[in-house]
Amino acid sequence: MARIVKKFGGTSVGDVDRIKNVAKIVKEEYDRGNEVVVVVSARSGVTNELVARAKAINSTPNDREMDMLLVAGEQETIALTAMALHAEGVGAVSMTGGQAGIKTDFAHTRARIVSMECEEIEKALQEKKVVIVAGFQGTNDDGLVTTLGRGGSDLSAIALAAGLKADICQVFTDVDGVYTADPRIVPLATKIPEISYEEMLELASLGTKVMQARSVEFANKYNVTFEVRSSFNNNPGTIVKQEVSSMEDVVVRGVALDKNQAKVMVGNIPDKPGSAAKLFDALASANVIVDMIVQNLGRNGVANMTFTVPRDDSERARVAVEKVLEELGGGEVTLFGDIVKLSVVGIGMRSHSGVASTLFSALAEAKSNIQIISTSEIKISVVIDEEGAADAVRIVHTAFGLDKAEA
Amino acid sequence: MARIVKKFGGTSVGDVDRIKNVAKIVKEEYDRGNEVVVVVSARSGVTNELVARAKAINSTPNDREMDMLLVAGEQETIALTAMALHAEGVGAVSMTGGQAGIKTDFAHTRARIVSMECEEIEKALQEKKVVIVAGFQGTNDDGLVTTLGRGGSDLSAIALAAGLKADICQVFTDVDGVYTADPRIVPLATKIPEISYEEMLELASLGTKVMQARSVEFANKYNVTFEVRSSFNNNPGTIVKQEVSSMEDVVVRGVALDKNQAKVMVGNIPDKPGSAAKLFDALASANVIVDMIVQNLGRNGVANMTFTVPRDDSERARVAVEKVLEELGGGEVTLFGDIVKLSVVGIGMRSHSGVASTLFSALAEAKSNIQIISTSEIKISVVIDEEGAADAVRIVHTAFGLDKAEA
Numbered sequence: 001m002a003r004i005v006k007k008f009g010g011t012s013v014g015d016v017d018r019i020k021n022v023a024k025i026v027k028e029e030y031d032r033g034n035e036v037v038v039v040v041s042a043r044s045g046v047t048n049e050l051v052a053r054a055k056a057i058n059s060t061p062n063d064r065e066m067d068m069l070l071v072a073g074e075q076e077t078i079a080l081t082a083m084a085l086h087a088e089g090v091g092a093v094s095m096t097g098g099q100a101g102i103k104t105d106f107a108h109t110r111a112r113i114v115s116m117e118c119e120e121i122e123k124a125l126q127e128k129k130v131v132i133v134a135g136f137q138g139t140n141d142d143g144l145v146t147t148l149g150r151g152g153s154d155l156s157a158i159a160l161a162a163g164l165k166a167d168i169c170q171v172f173t174d175v176d177g178v179y180t181a182d183p184r185i186v187p188l189a190t191k192i193p194e195i196s197y198e199e200m201l202e203l204a205s206l207g208t209k210v211m212q213a214r215s216v217e218f219a220n221k222y223n224v225t226f227e228v229r230s231s232f233n234n235n236p237g238t239i240v241k242q243e244v245s246s247m248e249d250v251v252v253r254g255v256a257l258d259k260n261q262a263k264v265m266v267g268n269i270p271d272k273p274g275s276a277a278k279l280f281d282a283l284a285s286a287n288v289i290v291d292m293i294v295q296n297l298g299r300n301g302v303a304n305m306t307f308t309v310p311r312d313d314s315e316r317a318r319v320a321v322e323k324v325l326e327e328l329g330g331g332e333v334t335l336f337g338d339i340v341k342l343s344v345v346g347i348g349m350r351s352h353s354g355v356a357s358t359l360f361s362a363l364a365e366a367k368s369n370i371q372i373i374s375t376s377e378i379k380i381s382v383v384i385d386e387e388g389a390a391d392a393v394r395i396v397h398t399a400f401g402l403d404k405a406e407a
Numbered sequence: 408m409a410r411i412v413k414k415f416g417g418t419s420v421g422d423v424d425r426i427k428n429v430a431k432i433v434k435e436e437y438d439r440g441n442e443v444v445v446v447v448s449a450r451s452g453v454t455n456e457l458v459a460r461a462k463a464i465n466s467t468p469n470d471r472e473m474d475m476l477l478v479a480g481e482q483e484t485i486a487l488t489a490m491a492l493h494a495e496g497v498g499a500v501s502m503t504g505g506q507a508g509i510k511t512d513f514a515h516t517r518a519r520i521v522s523m524e525c526e527e528i529e530k531a532l533q534e535k536k537v538v539i540v541a542g543f544q545g546t547n548d549d550g551l552v553t554t555l556g557r558g559g560s561d562l563s564a565i566a567l568a569a570g571l572k573a574d575i576c577q578v579f580t581d582v583d584g585v586y587t588a589d590p591r592i593v594p595l596a597t598k599i600p601e602i603s604y605e606e607m608l609e610l611a612s613l614g615t616k617v618m619q620a621r622s623v624e625f626a627n628k629y630n631v632t633f634e635v636r637s638s639f640n641n642n643p644g645t646i647v648k649q650e651v652s653s654m655e656d657v658v659v660r661g662v663a664l665d666k667n668q669a670k671v672m673v674g675n676i677p678d679k680p681g682s683a684a685k686l687f688d689a690l691a692s693a694n695v696i697v698d699m700i701v702q703n704l705g706r707n708g709v710a711n712m713t714f715t716v717p718r719d720d721s722e723r724a725r726v727a728v729e730k731v732l733e734e735l736g737g738g739e740v741t742l743f744g745d746i747v748k749l750s751v752v753g754i755g756m757r758s759h760s761g762v763a764s765t766l767f768s769a770l771a772e773a774k775s776n777i778q779i780i781s782t783s784e785i786k787i788s789v790v791i792d793e794e795g796a797a798d799a800v801r802i803v804h805t806a807f808g809l810d811k812a813e814a
Contacts, residue, residue, distance in 0.1 A: 016463045050483065056423045058490040065493070068501050069486035072479040076457065079476035083465040086472070094475050099550065143506065 003035040003125075005169040007135065007157035010044030012172050012231040013077050023084035025172075025231065026130055030090055035125045037164060039135045039157040040081055042073025063108035067137075067147045071096070074134035074153075081132045092130040095120065098139030100131070101163070102156060104146045111138060111146035113155065113218075116163030133160060151212030158215050162222035168239075169224055171211065172231035177238035178203060178210055180402040181255045185390050188403035192253060193236070196243040199253045202345040202379045216240065243347055251348035251355060252400040257393050258343070261291070262314035263336040263371065263383060266305045266321055270330045276305065278324050286320040288313045292341070292374040292383065306372060308383060311337060339371065340389045343381040344400065350377055362399035366392035410442040410532075412576040414542065414564035417451030419579050419638040420484045430491035432579075432638065433537055437497055442532045444571060446542045446564040447488055449480025470515035474544075474554045478503070481541035481560075488539045499537040502527065505546030507538070508570070509563060511553045518545060518553035520562065520625075523570030540567060558619030565622050569629035575646075576631055578618065579638035584645035585610060585617055587809040588662045592797050595810035599660060600643070603650040606660045609752040609786045623647065650754055658755035658762060659807040664800050665750070668698070669721035670743040670778065670790060673712045673728055677737045683712065685731050693727040695720045699748070699781040699790065713779060715790060718744060746778065747796045750788040751807065757784055769806035773799040 006026060013019050022040070029036050050069050054061040061069075078094035085092035101117035124131045135153025140146050148155050154171055161169035178200065181189040195203075197220035201213055210228055219226055219240065229237025269275050276295065283290055293307040309317045314335050325331040342363075349355045359380055363370060368391075372383040384392060397403060413433060420426050429447070436443050457476050461468040468476075485501035492499035508524035531538045542560025547553050555562050561578055568576035585607065588596040602610075604627035608620055617635050626633055626647065636644025676682050683702065690697055700714040716724045721742050732738040749770075756762050766787055770777060779790040791799060804810060 016460060019464060053423060053483075053487060054490055057426060057487055058494040061490045062493050065486045065489045065501055068489075068503075069483055072482040072486075075479040075482070076460075076476055079472045079479075080460060080464055082472045082475075083461055083468045086469055087465040094472055096475075 001033050001035065002167040003037075003164060004029060005037045005039060005157050005161040005164065005166045007039040007153060007169065007171045008041070008231055009153065009173055010041040010046070011174050013040050013081065014044045016080075018231075019077070019080050019084050020087075022081060022231065023088050023090070026085060027088045027090050030130055036130045037121060037125070037160055037166070038081065038130060038132045039153060039160060040074065040077045040132065041135050041153040042070075042077055046073040046076070064144065067108045067145050070147050071134065071137045071145045074136055078132045078134045085130055085132070090130055091128060092132055093124050094132040094134075095124075096134045096145075097137035097156065098143075098145060100133040100160065102133075102138035102159065104138035104140050104148070106140045106142070106146075108144075108146055110149035111140065113138060113148070113159050116159055118160070118163045121160075121164060151215055154211050154215040155218055158219045158222075158224050158226060161224045161226065162218075166224070169219075169226040170237075171226055171228050173210065173228060174230065174232065175210060175228070176230045176233070176235055177228050178240075179254070181393055181397050182257065185257065186255070186394050186397050188394075189397065190402065190404040192238050194239045194241065194247065195253055196247055196347050197240060198243065198378055199345050199347055200240045202343070202376075203254055203256055248348045248351055250346060251352045252344045252346040252402065253348075254345055255393055255397050255400070255402065256343045256345060257389060258341040259386065259389075260311050261308050261339055261341045261383070262311045262317075263306060263308050263339045264314065264317050264321065265334045265336070266325070266331060267334070268331045269303045269305060269325070270328045271303050272328065275303065275328055278328070279305065279321060282320040282324045283309075283317055286313075286316050288317045288320065290317075292372050292381065294372050308339070308341065308372065338386045339383050340386050341381050341383055342368075342389065342392060342396065343379055344396065345379045347378045349380075356380055358399050359396060362396045363392055365399075366395045368392040408440055408442065409574040410444075410571060411436060412444045412446060412564050412568040412571065412573045414446040414560060414576065414578045415448070415638055416560065416580055417448040417453075418581050420447050420488065421451045423487075425638075426484070426487050426491050427494075429488060429579075429638065430495050430497070433492060434495045434497050437537055443537045444528060444532070444567055444573070445488065445537060445539045446560060446567060447481065447484045447539065448542050448560040449477075449484055453480040453483070471551065474515045474552050477554050478541065478544045478552045481543055485539045485541045492537055492539070497537055498535060499539055500531050501539040501541075502531075503541050503552075504544035504563065505550075505552060507540040507567065509540075509545035509566065511545035511547050511555070513547045513549070513553070515551075515553055517556035518547065520545060520555070520566050523566055525567070525570045528567075528571060558622055561618050561622040562625060565626045565629075565631050565633060568631045568633065569625075573631075576626075576633040577644075578633055578635050580617065580635060581637065581639065582617060582635070583637045583640070583642055584635050585647075586661070588800055588804050589664065592664065593662070593801050593804050595801075596804065597809065597811040598642075599645050601646045601648065601654065602660055603654055603754050604647060605650065605785055606752050606754055607647045609750070609783075610661055610663055655755045655758055658753050658759045659751045659809065660753040660755075661751075662800055662804050662807070662809065663750045663752065664796060665748040666793065666796075667718050668715050668746055668748045668790070669718045669724075670713060670715050670746045671721065671724050671728065672741045672743070673732070673738055674741070675738045676710045676712060676732070677735050678710050679735065682710065682735055685735070686712065686728060689727040689731045690716075690724060693720075693723050695724045695727065699779050699788065701779050715746070715748065715779065745793045746790050747793045748788050748790055749775075749796065749799060749803065750786055751803065752786045754785045756787075763787055765806050766803060769803045770799055772806075773802040775799040
């Protein structure tokens, strides 16, 4: 007998028929003799509707009340899902986040889970019931409902799997799993059967938006094995788990392309002590997240600095930088919105040499000029022109032997 | 400083603008320096939507899950109402029924309130906050959410007023208050400024559907003074309270007409011991509520029995009676769907004679034949033909001096 947590997102419970479909998937698992805990989100669209109604009433709604409002969405889905299982003849009981023992801190609308008290769920499982838990929510020590912020339902599922020592946590989405590259760009991309937390984290933060980094980090910390798979077919998905030695046989696990990038070049910065600190302080105050940074000192006591920022924040970055340059008494700033970040990721890189040279050769073949390079233990990222980037991804994908065998 | 509970039904919080209107009414009260606790229902229509979704998934949804589903409706309204008060600059905090300390028994979908633990509300009131409580819901000793059944939000408000020893409970509806007769039938009907619980109960159960009898009984038991008034204007409503001696000065408080009645005549019942018991046992088993009953023994050892039932149940009643008559070996049953029940209600009747004769004279003047008469301490009801009933109500209304002075 296995203990399994299954998480279904808003699309998977989007209407009455889809909820019935979820019940069928759960029943199959239950009929195999397994213990099943189900985590569901609100119906897709419901949360947005509630937020719109709140904003129409109060442009800056109170966080505590926002949480009170939003949890209603999941409460509806858990009850309906339990009813759907009853209709299938399966004993099931719904629980709010609080009833399920998800305890959080006091930060409304972006609470962090502080502990899991799973006695009620254990009791229900012993009574051979399927337990349906409202994702995205918990309660704090004042007994108030809290929500976990973006990606919160995934986090609920991972945390429950940790608290219940589940054998696996299955995250059902509208994609089949994690691919070696975006299949819309690289038709020969293949589904990755197994991947380590670190690789998943790098891929997630690099534009493969299957899951929020936060949930993957939580799974890593508590060693929760999870699977990303589709609720619309029965294909095996991608298993995300702790690194095992055989994973290193694959040097590069995938190629990610992040188009939401802009490059900011700051030239002729007066080279006074603390110039760089002032620059990045100003960017932080403007809430701009800086990614890759390159600095080089020029000959005449002036410095040049290049960095990347999310494309939507580039104008805000320019304004912040210009203000600092004025104070420093010199320098100029230029924005480049037409660049992308291409990354290759794989824990195998640690023990294999030649990854950089393979990447650079492939990019040369693709006629992509490398503008910035940044490396970590398991990742090499480069900034290249947006034009031709799709070709570059395909050529890099091929160069690392990731293409699927032609049928 | 007064302590006031205000209850707003589904129509009064039906959309964003109406919720803002509720916030304005509450702010006015708060600005007068009073403590205010607000009870709200779900937006009108929401509960029906949720029920429809549940039935589409499971034709016999589980009661516990039904409660989990339904409470989501009020949770949305309390949060939005709190936000609307914040927008008006009033400190406000929302509470679910459970958080507000409404403790119920274990009967899901029709729970009864067993105790009120109002510490959290008291604390918030001391912090000068308006407290917004979800009507219709509570929690049981297992910590599960329960709902109170039809009219539950009114009951929540009355129970909170009792628990908080509020000075008054104001029930805001879409009517102005309780009238001496239905103003659509009797244009000269006047709003009743004050009425006793007993009179309100008789009027409520007689077709003046302002409030469920259950809430009035609860108010009576715990001596909660409440006012029924409109959320769409600022007119004073009707105050419902314990009887005071001056109330007896008014002999008849109002005239009610119940059109949802049918008369069942059972003739030639073989006069065996237990015949009547069998008849009414069968009706009870068929879930038919019998109202007025008249029996008279015929000459030849046969009995005749006439009674009234809700019009929708009359066919069910006929089938049940026919079955019993078959067993008894005789008798026949006739249905009359074209009758109504007219009642005059007033605690003043206790100490004044002549009410019956005034009523009967008025009915004679209206050419209404009296088919059945039934009396209680504070009420006389008669069954008359539906045809001409509106005229009869107007003439009775005039006869008891209830008409408003012509302008």
